[in-house]
Amino acid sequence: MATANLPKSGAISRGYNFASTWDQNAPLTDEQHAAISALSSAVAERPFPPNLIQDQSTGKDNDSHVLVPTSDSVDDVAAVDAVLVNTHQFYKWFWDLESAMKSETEEKYNLYVNTLVERLQICDGILNQVDDTLNLFDELQMLHQTVATKTKALHDACDRLLLEKQRLIDFAEALRSKLNYFDELENVSTNFYSANMNIGNGQFLPLLKRLDECISYVESNPQYAESAVYLVKFRQLQSRALGMIRSHVLSVLRGASSQVQSAIRDSGSSKNSFSEGVEASVIYVRFKAAASELKPVLEEIESRSSRKEYVQILSECHRLYCEQRLSLIKSIVQHRITEFSRKEALSSLTRSGCAYLMQVCQLEHQLFAHFFRSSSQEDSSLAPLIDPLCTYLYDILRPKLIHEANLDALCELADILKIEVLGEQLNRHCESLTGLRPTLQRILADIHERLTFCARTHIRDQIANYRPTEEDLDYPARLERSTETSSDATVDDNSDIFKTWYPPLEKTVSCLSKLYHCLEPTVFTGLAQEAVEFCSISIQNASKLVAKRSSTMDGQLFLVKHILILREQIAPFDIEFSVTHKELDFSHLLDHLRRILRGQASLFDWSRSSSLARSFSPRVLESQIDARKELEKSLKATCEEFIMSTTKLVVDPMLSFVTKVTAVKHALSSGGQDQKLNSVLAKPLKDQAFATPEKVAELIQKVTVAIQQDLPKVMTKMKLYLQNPSTRMILFKPIKTNIVEAHAQLQSLIKSDYSAEEMESMGMVSLQDLQAQLDSLL
Known part of the structure; x- marks a missing residue:
């Protein structure tokens, strides 16, 4: 391929990467893919040149003429006739044709490659420039990063300085706030020792609150220097302030008491009424005026009752209040209860005295709530006032209770206190009358004790003896x-x-x-x-x-x-009704002393279990007595005695006869040695002297008479003593059973040893008639 000789350049890889990236970032649409597929299908098969479209399937080697294009004819797209003589010529012709086709096909690709190479060279130059630019940009970016780092370090340093400054400011403020508690000593001391400082001063309560805050802070931080010294000084100021409060409360209460006493003396009224007249209006209405003057201070004390100092001063104020109130009303209450005791009986005195004290307690509780709003619910707050008032009634009632021996009167007193007073009235006014409960329960306990003693005396004298x-x-x-x-x-x-x-x-x-x-x-x-x-x-x-x-x-x-x-x-x-009795048993001591005197044991032998402590220790014996079970046992035994005595009264002859017959038969079966006696006993039963038909008839007649005469008398007495028919039936049922069984045993003996005529002459009653006769007695 011509591409194998192309120079290797970085532009090619960058171009390929760019094309791949472009293909990924800008994918073709479905329509574009369809157009490309159509174009590919159209150019997939190229047609043969017109000069080659001939029949090439003849297969004749000798004189066949094949029309093949030459290299020149390919360039000119012209058909050339060639004569192929042998196979070598054909292969050569085919090779030339194939080379011509490859040359024609690769020519345009070579041109395209050349174009790409030129453009790659151009791109390499551009990329080199871009690389230089990028290097400059990286250097600039590094410089910018350096500047940013230095700027951030400067900002961080500034932030640290600001934080340090704020920390120092906070520390200074915290130190100043802590020192304020110690610096307040001089300010508070100056104000408290001022000649113008008193409870009525508007600065007193704020200064007291600030003093409490200083004390709490110093107490919670004992690690500070001289905190103990400052704490002592603060506590001295607090004691002075609380002493001023106590003096003020006492002064106001005494002033109110003096005004009330003066008003009572001026009115000239007698001390025979407590809830009516001048005393009620003066002792309560006028005394409430003192509450408005003391209320701010007392509320402040109650709000700080979580601290022990204020708990003590609040308790002291309660005590001072109760003392002043007691000095006003004790003589009136005592006089009124004394009048009750002179005019009324014990039960009326108890009822009137309790009602009177409950009225006093309600009024005192209401007045106390005006002074001490938060602590008025505590039971112990009014105890110094209520307990002495209740003691007056207790001291009047106790001697009378000790001398009271009537159970009815004591039971009535117990009902009055337990049901009327403690059960109804105290539960209805439970908050204001709580202070009365201990004294009333104490009186009730005395009544129970006296009632128990009188009950035991009554049981001993009127029942046991x-x-x-x-x-x-x-x-x-x-x-x-x-x-x-x-x-x-x-x-x-x-x-x-x-x-x-x-x-x-x-x-x-x-x-x-x-x-x-x-x-x-x-x-x-x-x-x-x-x-x-x-x-x-x-x-x-x-x-x-x-x-x-x-x-x-x-x-x-x-x-x-x-x-x-x-x-x-x-x-x-x-x-x-079961009670366990415990008693000490010393019976074993006598045996032990005898052994000591005989020399069989030593008094000072501490090594054995029979030491002095063990030997002379009493034994605890427990015995359980159930009165109800003992009662049932006695009833059962008495009923059995009555049943047996009544049975014997009616059928005793029959029982004696059956017993004799049984003894005779037993003697015969045992085979005794006395021949004379055996000959006598061997006689038939009806030939025996005690069992002749006449004797049997006589005993049957006696039983019949007893059933007809004695048994009705018994039933009459039973009806007289036992009015309940079911009780009589239960008691009579075993008697009836015994009578019927006695007749049945006698009839069984008669049937075996006597003839029918003899039985008829005896006058024996059938068991059915006998049962009917006995049932008629009920």
């Missing part, structure tokens, strides 16, 4: 008289119910019902367990006396009746 009279043990006559009386009374009249109760039972139920809502659950539980236990013992002792006086059955039914009533009456009490 009760001595019944003849009338108390007159059973069943008391029940019969009550039945006759109740037949004439209305259905809702229950006034005679308690008359049939044994007095200790009535006293127990009455005592527990009174104490249930008055005492704490733990205290009531102990008293209830003790009362029920003693009441049960008293009833059991009384049942023995009734049994001796009337009959065993009366004693049993008496015990069942009262234990059922007691169990029913204590059921509503939502407590456990």
